[in-house]
Amino acid sequence: MTFNGWLQILIYAAVIIALTRPMGGYLARVYEGERTLLDPVLRPVELLIYRLCGVDHKREMRWTEYAVAMLVFSLTTMLGLYLLQRLQGYLPLNPQGMHGPPPELAFNTAASFTTNTNWQSYAGETTMSYLTQMAGLAYQNFVSAAAGMAIAIVFIRGIARRETDRLGNFWVDLVRGTLYVLLPISLTTAIFFVSQGVVQNFKPYDTVSLLDPQRIEKTDEEGRKVTETVSRQVIAQGPVASQLAIKMLGTNGGGFFNANSAHPFENPTPLSNFIEMVLIFLIPAGLTWTLGSMTGSQRHGWAIFAAMAILFIAGVAVAYRAESQVNPLYPANVDRQAGGNMEGKEVRFGIANSALFATITTDASCGAVNSMHDSFLPLGGLVLLVNIQLGEIIFGGVGAGMYGMLVFVIISIFIAGLMVGRTPEYLGKKIESFDIKMAMLYVLIFPLILLVFTAISVLSPEFGLSSLNNNGPHGLSEILYAYSSGTGNNGSAFAGLNANTLWYNTTLGMSMLGGRFLMIIPALAIAGNLAGKKRVPPGLGTFPVTTPLFTILLVSVILIVGALTFFPVLSLGPIVEHLSMNAGQVY
Amino acid sequence: MKLIKTSILMTLLTTLLVGIIYPLIVTAVSQGIFRDQANGQMMIRDGKLVGSKLIGQPFSSPGYFRPRPSAAGPAGYDAGASTGSNLGPTSKNLIERIRIEAGRLEAENPGAPVPVDLVTTSGSGLDPHISPEAAEFQIPRVARERRIGTDEVSNLVLENTEGRTFGIFGEARVNVLLLNLALDERFPMRR
Secondary structure (H helix, E strand, O other), X not given: OOHHHHHHHHHHHHHHHHHHHHHHHHHHHHHOOOOOOOHHHHHHHHHHHHHHHOOOOOOOOXXXXXXXXXXXXXXXXXXXXXXXXXXXXXXXXXXXXXXXXXXXXXXXXXXHHHOOOOXXXXXXXXXXXXXXXXXXXXXXXXXXXXXXXXXXXXXXXXXXXXXXXXXXXHHHHHHHHHHXXXXXXXXXXXXXXXXXXXXXXXXXXXXXXXXXXXXXXXXXXXXXXXXXXXXXXXXXXOEHHHHHHHHHHOOOOOOOOOOHHHOOOXXXXXXHHHHHHHHHHHHHHHHHHHHHHHHOOHHHHHHHHHXXXXXXXXXHHHHHHHHOOOOOOOOXXXXXXXXXXXXXXXXXXXXXXXXXXXXXXXXXXXOOOOOOHHHOOHHHHHHHHHHHHOOOOOOOOOOHHHHXXXXXXXXXXXXXXXXXXXXXXXXXXXXXXXXXXXXXXXXXXXXXXXXXXXXXXXXXXXXXXXHXXXXXXXXXXXXXXXHHHHHOOOOOOOOOOOOOOHHHHHHHHHHHHHHHHHHHHHHHHHHHHHHOOXXXXXXXXXXXXXXXXXXHHHHHHHHHXXXXXXXXXXXXXXXXXXXXXXXXXXX | OHHHHXXXXXXXXXXXXXXXXXXXXXXXXXXXXXXXXXXXXXXXXXXXXXXXXXXXXXXXXXXXXXXXXXXXXXOOOOOOOOOOOOOOOOOHHHHHHHHHHHHHHHHHOOOOOEOHHHOOOOOOOOOOEEOHHHHXXXXXXXXXXXXXXXXXXXXXXXXXXXXXXXXOEOOOEEEHHHHHHHHHHHOOOOO
């Protein structure tokens, strides 16, 4: 670890703190339907959309109606994305002549982008046409993010409103989130990214002559060794910047290129890297302020921010320290003083920015990567797995992080209530058995899906283990990471695992859909139930949710739930791998 | 039924807006004001495309600075199929690959510790950079092969070294392709 590395991490933290209030205040204005600076341009567009779609924007919905609208819309866009992929061979903007991907891959990708996961069983530059990337994948980056934000806002409204069954209009929240929040920020940052060197064009791939042509040995079909000269390099192009901006801002994370934000055209400079990281946390951090502002308890918003910040800094510290080491299995003549674990990392980012990016992307359900997580040292990889398995509530995905965190808040308040023997209340709302049942359902669905599929895969040599790129405990980590990432809607991978098979495409697709929609429904049910309650004045027995004590309790509950659920499997994966690496064991 | 109709119309309209119009606006603006960057900063020498400033190329001749190993394609640096090795820290294949690579490097510059970025693959397989230490490690070999003084090569490396942004962000680095192009221009190989 270096001083300069920590300085970059601290500057990042400071920028996020500084942006929380303006971002959160703006979000509150947008979702409360107030006027914003962009109204003169966007308001006519917004009203036109409502008129053309037949939306009565003044009518609010019950939680059930809201849920149905969200589900129907998600299904529609998912079908649209499936068809767009399958038909891409017949559609324009396809200079490389890509064919439609097979059904299971198209299903997996459609499920992945609709659920804001952006797990990629494919490599972008060899599979998807420019049209699919921008009108299918980048499009889903907008609307799946807007849908996630809408759910978080509904949850907050549920806490803030009283004695009503009306929680807002899904179409209005969707359109306003897209138009007023995602679109303007993406537009400006996309242009900035181009200034740094991110490409934005529709030309066919370039072919260049190598300065130093390479001779390589190959084995031909009959098993003979032949030498071949490679004298050209094909350079993939495309409309990358427009997709990159929303990929980060919407915590989607699906790379235009296979190497994602490690690719020089998708993250050319340390400055583009910094802004990419800021975009990931921008909305999730802002939502803590929005929560405070809409519920009238700004200090509660900051208490939640603090819990997230503590878990974030702890993760960065462990990951950065782990990755600063040179792998002890490397031969003795490799420099032990400078560098660190550079396998899978880019020189321009170095160790600090790689560890920081990896922590941020797994804290949030982003899943973009600027280094290859599969090649992290065991303890570095452990941090990333734990971040996802805690439920991605450390700032978390846009919207998903906030409602996930609020479920943990309800559980924490319930536990505090049990300890003093009073009915727990949360900001004036009594927490009763229905709320707790729904919260527990939310917490249990996640490990249930991911552990069951992991278990089936590791017990199945033909279709589970045959996809592995690494043996030994690291192989278990690869599979565990895949289902954690899928169910948690993260999308990053221990990418050595070949997930483009019938088994993985199908089951990961199901994990992603379950991890998104089966968890949104209990979250909305809690919101609907809370909104109907009376507000009771705080009494002597009320556990305050604005204090450091609350923050500590919340962090403890998150860690205990996570540890009890996942410690056994983590000890067989990264922890065993760490011990065997130090004992000199390779697989 | 009304819900399904609304949903389909909403999908079409929002696709038009953020799936088509938005990327076209970004393309129009960036092709207007950042034309070179938007097209990949391609370099032309003697009428031929010789590479992008941002994308690394494979080099193996001893007279050139070598980039990091690459897992993208059989010759490395396949910019049509970017990828990392995705080998885990206890992978036998990884450790064996690094042992061979480190042995080869040590032989050409005995006694000096081998910089770690010269034996590890990058995440993209296209990393255009090496660390200044990795460039320094190769100076004796390149100078020997081109029959010039190490000082001259050192100066060229310094000219092609980029520091941290604002002195803080990222890491210092040397662009291998640009350095090798400069070498060929300044000190052509005598064949």
